[in-house]
Amino acid sequence: MPSHHNKGEPLLMMTIQKYVRPASLEEAYTLNQVRANRLVGGMVWMKMSNRAVNTAIDLSGLGLDTIEENDREFRIGAMVTLRQLEQHPGFNAYTRGAAAASVQDIVGVQFRNLATVGGSIFSRFGFSDLLTFFLSLDCRVELYKAGTVSLEEFAKAQPDRDILVRLVVKKIPGRFSYSAMRIARTDFPVLTCAVSRVGDEYRAVIGARPGRAMVVRDEEGLLAGGITPESAAAFGKYAARVVPTGSNSRGSAAYRTRLVSTLTRRGLEQLGRMK
Amino acid sequence: MELNFTLNGKPVAAQIAPDTLLIDLVRSLGCASVKRGCDTANCGLCTLFLDDKPVLSCSLLAARVEGRTVTTLEGLQEEAAEFVGFIADQGADQCGFCNPGFVMNTIALLRENPDPTDDEIRAFLAGNLCRCSGYEGQLRGIRAFLDSRKK
């Protein structure tokens, strides 16, 4: 794991015996079945994992670096960078800028020019702004072997040896907001919170709990009457009740739980103000 | 393994290990402006352009630049010279160790957005740490350059 979980252990960089840029997904998949081999996405996290890699499998030659948009959906290739996501006019118009908001505090432009959507989502890091954000959308994951699964289902599963090819986001009319609490602006988040209404469904997605992002739905119908200051506050408290939090170097469970309530409520209020 | 790419406008053929990082390769090829300030992709000192996009060369496998174009500050002396005097006028160069990465990313910013606001400058350069200047002098310098262009 990257060193955000670091407890003061020495940082050691990975070593690689062989570098391959496969010409097809099949070739990449086959190589990836060997345990000592590793897929290379943006590399930004991977190089900090202390491991000896036999073959580094670079997916950069497979044309997975584009965002395709049609009337129904966005198809976001695994090798699309966070910076591409941040700057894509169509995707940001649909998400009302929440896409950009979800990545703009991640380190810096140079970092976001390297880090990939696929790398971030596939790793299912607890701190992932991106996982939090995409879970607030109607989003499916296209895997090379396993086919298409919902992102929510994918997020719950353990990483395996399959290859994430792209994300597919349905253009269901909705409202989206994104916020995160950070101690310093470009640090890992203490808590992430994406709030959305996709079609008729409200979702609050809480990440960096510090566990993986999870979706909270309006099981108790607190928002059935729409977003009011009272209903938003009630849902915020509900989220704080149902979202399990833990402690790490960025914050304690108790602190995170208080943030869940505030960020969720504010996210809803932001949705309420959207035209 | 053998690597072929373009460095500062010139074709280069180099022998590299599969885990050679781009920063180490370009330094070994004489591009000393590319500095290492951390090992965790946080400081921006190693910024160079890969096909005209600013990236962190400490986090990029050299193998990945096969057939592509890499540009360091050594290759952008004239473009940099247009505005670095304004940073110097502020005294914001200070120790200088972060300067090449900062200058590279400023070039990237100005190519993408020739007339940025102060907040846009801060946001674009957020990944460039500087421990000496407190950043304000860097901003004043860029602002003075932009103002001079409008005259």
Next chain:
Amino acid sequence: MEQKNLKVVGHSYRKKDALQLLLGKPLYVQDLAPAGALVVKLLRSPHPHALVEEVNKTAALKVPGVVGIYTWEDVPKTRFAIAGQTYPEPSPYDRLILDRHIRFSGDPVAIVAAEDEKAANKALKLIKVKYQVLEPVLDYRTAKDNPVLVHPEEDWFPPCQVGGDNKRNLVASETDSHGDVDKVMADCDIVIEHTYHTKAVQQAMMETFRTYTDLDRYGRLHVVSSTQIVFHVRRILSRALGIPKSRIRVEKPRIGGGFGAKQTAVSEVYPAFVTLKTGRPAQIIYTREECQIAGSPRHEMEIRVKLGASKDGKIRALDLYTLSNTGAYGEHGPTTVGLSGHKSIPLYTGSLEAHRFSYDVVYTNLQAAGAYRGYGATQGIFALESAVNELAERLGMDPTRLRDQNMVREGMVMDAYYGETANACALDRCMEHCRQIFDWENRYPVRDLGDGRVRCAGVAMAMQGSCISNLDVGSATVKLGEDGTYNLIIGAADMGTGCDTILAQMVAECMDCSLEEVSVFGADTDVSPYDSGSYASSTTYITGKAVEKACAKLKEELCQMAGEMLDCDPALMVFEGKQVRNTADGRTVSLQDIAYKAQLFSTHSAMATATHTSPVSPPPYMVGMVEIELDKRTGSVKVLDYMAVVDCGIPVNPALARVQTEGGLVQGIGMALTEDVTYNAQGRPIENSFMQYKVPTRLDMGKLRVEFEHSCEPTGPFGAKSIGEIVINTPSPALAHAIYRATGVWHRELPITPEKILMSMPEEE
């Protein structure tokens, strides 16, 4: 009082090296190290306290490219200190190059020298060490008289008597007082007593510690290091390696930031040892992680402040006790602690009737501390200024007005500052000026923006010194070239601060020439005149004065030479910049002609060297005010505006003085809000990278505004005092104050994180 008509001093100029730096030229240690230099790496102990029982290097030595692996058995047995201080050092001699006794998690066990980095790293993994693990002392509050000793060795040696005792884990201890503190305190209407805690924060200069070494053309050890202290490094290496100083030459190229970190010889000894062993060039480049876990950070301190005042806000008595944690080795331990009292208490000279300051400095099995900008004053000022702000809030007084009636003012004798007189002090004007530009009256009140967000402000004052009085030595050589331009040769170290440039400005001012006509060289122990080095805010004040004196001597020499050339009384000659003129008959000799004459059948050299030292260390002063927006529902603090007004005497180069200030403010903001140091069970800092240790980005510091209030220091060059360190001292107390204003809670431990803020307030319903 102000000095008028200065042509070069007092004006802003680009740093002489600015364009070279901005265009990325190869000017630093790693850029200059010879190709083929051995890569030196250190195997570091995972244990905080242990004895090395056995090092098996068999497998590691077989790695192709590994040239040598050295352990405690291979190194000299003379203890030394790596603190860059004037001999005899106050820091104890408590180190060996490699010691069998491991004292912190990160202490080196073995030195590996290899042809390349890969081989060195591979060897590090293959060295097998058997440790006898010992119980560590990780809590500095229990270190004194703890049965576990960090330095039990019999050859522990303190070159100066500073109250230390290694058999008590004590590096230094002292009490100093003036007046009857207990009596005045008992008579006070109000007593504020609290304990404040600051962490072992990191300088985090962008260029990590690094050094390369080789043998020069005479077979001497040639050391090129990123250091603030070339002469001290030579002395330290001589003792550590057991070779004569005459066999060592130390120089510094450009330095990628220091902030005091490089006032300690952290990395030099290792490649030097390898070069002596192998005869080959060697280099060590610390990783950022090594810099974070085995560097030379600020001393963690706990400071108890007892402040007695009258109900109308007169601060009558101050009683400070500082407990300082020096970590595993004593570098700068006995000295940093002194500043926590000596450079905080005198701020209140205006009203103070009595004070006491006492301290203990203890060893622990944690990373050794060192020198970081502010050098103890930062810690003391956080504590004292917080207590003063608390007094103001308790009395319901405007904290700036409260300070008006208590602060030190020009002409006062500072009992708490070695009895020095504040000959140049514009602190009162700094306060007034800052109040005005900040619009204090309107921004101090708490303003509610809704949904838990409030805006409010905080304030603090600060002081520092301008050198180490009765101790620091600075020198300068100025020589005339045959084209009428000058070389300035110094032993002070420009680490980005711009001292090469400001000292050249002084030459230009004295010699009535342009700045371009002065070339600077520094620093090299073979070439430079002796200088203690660049620390203690001393370069402008001490070396600057040496420059002034050297120029005066040179002018005298030139007049002498011109007099001889014109065959007349040198007393008639006057120096006029481009020429020397005979005041009696108007005849002149150009500088070029004098310089050429010095090269032809001459016993004169057109060159002068002067040395300066000072019995006083005039404090610079400043006031900082900050406005924040605090979110009471997340605890987040946004710094909106930081305004500071500084009295550094006369700023020699206002642009550089401004950037010094801005840089110090942002470091101070980081220390106050985001830069934390916490330890794992082995006492190793968890914040071991820039991923964990959060120095402020340009999105974290708000807007800065810096102004100057001039004073004219009679003992300084052109009225100058210092600026380098003081500027880091106000953010912590000012921010703690503003956070109190927003929340009603005083935070007395740094950094003040959003979690600490939120969790200190009750949950809203």
